[in-house]
Amino acid sequence: MHDPHSERMSASETRAAGGLALVFAFRMLGMFMVLPVLATYGMDLAGATPALIGLAIGAYGLTQAVLQIPFGILSDRIGRLPIIYVGLLIFAAGAVLAANADSIWGVIAGRVLQGAGAISAAVMALLSDLTREQHRTKAMAMIGMSIGLSFAVAMVVGPLLTRAYGLSGLFWVTAGMALLGILIIALLVPKASRTLAHRESNVARQALGATLRNPELLRLNIGILVLHAILMASFVALPLALVDEGALPKEEHWWVYLSALLIGFFGMVPFIIYAEKKRRMKRVLSGAVLVLLLCELFFWLFGHSLHALVAGIVVFFTAFNLLEASLPSLVSKVAPAGGKGTAMGVYSTSQFLGAALGGILGGWLYQHGGLGLVFVGCALLGVIWLLAAATMREPPYVTSLRRPLVAAALADRGLVGRILAVPGVSDAVVVAEETALYIKVDTQQLDRELLERVLEDAADTHSA
Structure with missing residues (x-):
């Protein structure tokens, strides 16, 4: 393994x-x-x-x-x-x-x-x-x-x-x-042991409308x-x-x-x-x-x-x-x-x-x-x-990350707000059906230690 x-x-x-x-x-x-x-x-x-x-x-x-x-x-x-x-x-x-x-x-x-x-x-x-x-x-x-x-x-x-x-x-x-x-x-x-629902590589029907409207x-x-x-x-x-x-x-x-x-x-x-x-x-x-x-x-x-x-x-x-x-x-x-x-x-x-x-x-x-x-x-x-x-804007220089969450953390209403407060994080969303967090980060500005601490606190708080 x-x-x-x-x-x-x-x-x-x-x-x-x-x-x-x-x-x-x-x-x-x-x-x-x-x-x-x-x-x-x-x-x-x-x-x-x-x-x-x-x-x-x-x-x-x-x-x-x-x-x-x-x-x-x-x-x-x-x-x-x-x-x-x-x-x-x-x-x-x-x-x-x-x-x-x-x-x-x-x-x-x-x-x-x-x-x-x-x-x-x-x-x-x-x-x-x-x-x-x-x-x-x-x-x-x-x-x-x-x-x-x-x-x-x-x-x-x-x-x-x-x-x-x-x-x-x-x-x-x-x-x-x-x-x-x-x-x-x-x-x-x-052979794959599981089929992942994964928004980084799969099309999510619920996201199609917003994608088509994004200028x-x-x-x-x-x-x-x-x-x-x-x-x-x-x-x-x-x-x-x-x-x-x-x-x-x-x-x-x-x-x-x-x-x-x-x-x-x-x-x-x-x-x-x-x-x-x-x-x-x-x-x-x-x-x-x-x-x-x-x-x-x-x-x-x-x-x-x-x-x-x-x-x-x-x-x-x-x-x-x-x-x-x-x-x-x-x-x-x-x-x-x-x-x-x-x-x-x-x-x-x-x-x-x-x-x-x-x-x-x-x-x-x-x-x-x-x-x-x-x-x-x-x-x-x-x-x-x-x-x-x-007429396009200068694109954000960001990378996508996906982090699995413990199921109990889905109930944390303030998690996304705390993630967005981390320097270098520009966007975050929790996807309940995948028990996962998706974030966009600027790697040059990201405070990795603070991000890991926020995620660990969320896991510890809700598994306690």
Whole structure:
């Protein structure tokens, strides 16, 4: 039995976090690998038009957005594993349907079915069941890193696999990765001894209304929606621009994305460090949105040579990586105590809606006005986000903590007030059904000793 207060993750926690991160990575790899290739290879499919290619790129986002929160809530009732197994099987079935398609409509149907395997919330909830409080942030960071890495790998591997095996082969590989995910869950991930009701990773229905009405969270939800709309619409246009304007054969696109993602990854790191250390998150976020907007205008005005396109794509991915990494951190800072899981659920739903909107809009704009209109449309989306980002408040630099309470302490009416009086505590809420206290703290200002004393006094007083 491991020490509940150990500073190191136990072997079972490491297996849980690593296994679930792999499942997430395989699934997202399957979603993303088609992005750099569908616009160029998909036009060979029967009935393909630019608008339908755009729909195929974004279609998974529609079903993912609609089903993610309901699947998460259902996993609280019937268990995590049934939802995750069924979701991965649905995802694999969608990939098989797309692999056997000889028309664009078959690929669209497959992508819609892939999105219906919406297991993100259930996987995050299972991670909470399998990890202790003090290691949960670390475990969730592993999953976040796996998603970012899978996107980078997909941009490079997608074109290489499609060159070797065609679009059909790409979807067969995707189906295989979903089945591999099932094996990882069955053989590698430990079995949970309990299902936790946990507001840091689960959606709480009673908190949905307040989350949707919170103006700061609304700005961040608009942000992730626009970011993924711009990404998907750009991937309707950029592969075609590389072929038409840059005279780069579609089989060679992988090196452009590899270069852009590597430079973009290292390029964003100083800005993230500056934003956190100097507490200038709003300035960095707004600057990155402006750069994204300018990239789209650059593609429109100057994207007529391979060198210009590659340079623009490198800067685009630097800004994209910075925004993709910063936004979830901002959501967790802005969400009220006990509301992080719900806020992240709404945020993820907004992200998938953005993916659907971007694919559909990018395809429609390209069909009606060519590459230039797609880039102008993306720039206009960037203007909307820039206005939302410019009016946001500087976020609070706080961390969420969850502390279990003794059942008797729930009757203490003054506990929240005493917790809020501790220097560095900005928000606190007691959740009776979990016998737990959720608090938001500024770690630079927190008086840890006083906080521990208040919690110990509450436990001692009510157990006496």
